[in-house]
Amino acid sequence: MPAANQPRSELSGVLPPLELSEPQTPKARLALLTRLCELVSWPESRIPAYERQLAADILVGLLRTANLEMRQRCAQGLVRIADAPKALLRYLARDEISVAGPLLEGGVGFDDSDLIATIRAGIAAHWAAIARRRGLTESVTDALIQTGDVAVIEAVLRNQYTKLSMQGVDVIVARSRQAASLPKLLVARTELRPTQALVLFWWSNFEARVQILRRFAVDRSxxxxxxxxxxxxxxxxxxxxxxxxxxxxxxxxxxxxxxxxxxxxxxxxxxxxxxxxxxxxxxxxxxxxxxxxxxxxxxxxxxxxxxxxxxxxxxxxxxxxxxxxxxxxxxxxxxxxxxxxxxxxxxxxxxxxxxxxxxxxxxxxxxxxxxxxxxxxxxxxxxxxxxxxxxxxxxxxxxxxxxxxx
Structure with a gap:
């Protein structure tokens, strides 16, 4: 006969539910993500371009469910990689700003088309990070200016390592009519032409007007x-x-x-x-x-x-x-x-x-x-x-x- 204190589940042949004190973690998945993030950020001399691309293609699918820390680590690793895989680069560039920010501000793998696509798909925080990049061309600054975001335009104007097109300056001149912070920043830019400055004069404050006159009022001798x-x-x-x-x-x-x-x-x-x-x-x-x-x-x-x-x-x-x-x-x-x-x-x-x-x-x-x-x-x-x-x-x-x- 069974003992008096023997559980009924054992008597009936049914095992009790398993109660875990810690949740299971997919160790293989975590190891795979970690290793792939390392591989895509290796220098060009250490991994062939096609293998980096293959690793990136696998990684894009896995990152969709990866935690924030892993995505941040992956983005940080790509900042210095000139031939970073485009699909992975653009994917991370559109992530939340804690992931995308360092990459957008300093990533060397972006070309103008990558940045313009990110501007069109992004939000103000992404635009501001791009506006702080060194070496922005006229086409990228045009895209940033056309967002109409005053804080982003201010960041573009403060960035000494950007280039502005004549059309971009025209748009800023017009936008500055309702944004009192822009004329003073715009007057300091070398791209501003006399004809634009003397239109800008009409809605600038006294300090900006004096600067315009000092710089652009010239004789015709x-x-x-x-x-x-x-x-x-x-x-x-x-x-x-x-x-x-x-x-x-x-x-x-x-x-x-x-x-x-x-x-x-x-x-x-x-x-x-x-x-x-x-x-x-x-x-x-x-x-x-x-x-x-x-x-x-x-x-x-x-x-x-x-x-x-x-x-x-x-x-x-x-x-x-x-x-x-x-x-x-x-x-x-x-x-x-x-x-x-x-x-x-x-x-x-x-x-x-x-x-x-x-x-x-x-x-x-x-x-x-x-x-x-x-x-x-x-x-x-x-x-x-x-x-x-x-x-x-x-x-x-x-x-x-x-x-x-x-």
């Missing part, structure tokens, strides 16, 4: 000398060719319109400004514009400039004495302040007026006037960053200036 005979030829032809006339107007020495002064009831720009002290209406604004040698649309942009520094530029360009600069400021009903300090709009405008040479101020005004071309008024809905679009430079500037996108 060499052009004036070299084109002197062309001016004479065009004058002899009665300025019959419109394109030649417009181009030479950007270069010519004088800013004021002497022909307009001869026909004006005010006799001079100073006379028109004296009349403006009694009130500035649309007709008088147009008269001042013509006497100053600029279009009314350019004058409107300058006189309504929120910061007011543009008024200082214009007054210096046309050779107005300081009291007349201050009189124009009052006539425009601008807020008054101490013109000797830069803690107020008038003081900042006066600083620009005092520190900018006349010839350099004229160059800035010419650029602005050039951007307000009559044929630019139909550009308000223009997608200026269209790859297929080829615009004359003045129209491209106007597209940037008039665009409300970004």
């Amino acid at each position: 060499a052009l004036i000398v070299e084109l002197g005979d062309v001016f004479k030829m065009a004058a002899a032809e009665g300025w019959a060719d419109a394109d030649t006339r417009k181009a030479l107007q950007v270069v010519e020495r004088r800013q004021r319109n002497r022909a307009a002064a001869a026909q004006s009831p005010y006799g001079s720009l100073e006379g028109a400004l004296a009349a403006a002290e009694h009130g500035l209406d649309r007709h008088l604004l147009h008269e001042i514009a013509h006497l100053a040698g600029i279009k009314p649309t350019t004058a409107q942009q300058i006189f309504t400039d929120p910061g007011g520094e543009a008024i200082g530029v214009l007054c210096k360009a046309v050779g107005l004495k300081r009291p007349l600069f201050l009189a124009l400021w009052r006539a425009l009903r601008r807020p008054y302040g101490d013109p000797e300090t830069t803690d107020n709009p008038l003081g900042r405008a006066a600083y620009v007026y005092d520190t900018l040479a006349t010839a350099k101020a004229q160059t800035v005004v010419r650029y602005w006037n050039w951007s307000f071309t009559a044929d630019a008024m139909d550009l308000q809905r223009l997608a200026f960053d269209d790859d297929a679009l080829e615009l004359p430079l003045a129209r491209r500037n106007a597209a940037l200036l008039l665009s409300r996108n970004g």
Whole structure:
């Protein structure tokens, strides 16, 4: 007979359930993952390329269920591998940022197509890691800029080891209209051209504006000398060719319109400004514009400039004495302040007026006037960053200036 304390399961021939104090771990799988991660990260001299590729193909399938630590180890091992298998590289590049980050920021196996594909498939954290890479080409920075993410664009601009395309800079200029942090960073870039900088001026703060003027306000002495005979030829032809006339107007020495002064009831720009002290209406604004040698649309942009520094530029360009600069400021009903300090709009405008040479101020005004071309008024809905679009430079500037996108 069975003993009294013998379990019923043993009596019936059924074994009790197995109770594990520790979960089973697939040791072979872990060893395989570990070994494959090591193999794919071996130097080129130690493993043939086709064997590395085979190991990577197996590894991609296994990593889908691998833990975070294993994926991080695998990605870290590939950072220095120039011929890293593309499928594995792209797979890890799209993993969570703790895995993908070091690889995206420093991995030497990526080419431009890998990075662009990752940008298109990634999120902001991945974009930011790529933006910190050394040696980014124009095509990759274009893709990063086109994400529209301000923090990513900031990272691109701060990265001294990147290259920006003209189209990329155009997109940043437009985006900076709603992102106050971008102008200061963009002004420091060598890729920024004068025409782009002087459009950027309109929505930059005082510090960025001063930097723009210091860097891009240049005189035109060499052009004036070299084109002197062309001016004479065009004058002899009665300025019959419109394109030649417009181009030479950007270069010519004088800013004021002497022909307009001869026909004006005010006799001079100073006379028109004296009349403006009694009130500035649309007709008088147009008269001042013509006497100053600029279009009314350019004058409107300058006189309504929120910061007011543009008024200082214009007054210096046309050779107005300081009291007349201050009189124009009052006539425009601008807020008054101490013109000797830069803690107020008038003081900042006066600083620009005092520190900018006349010839350099004229160059800035010419650029602005050039951007307000009559044929630019139909550009308000223009997608200026269209790859297929080829615009004359003045129209491209106007597209940037008039665009409300970004």
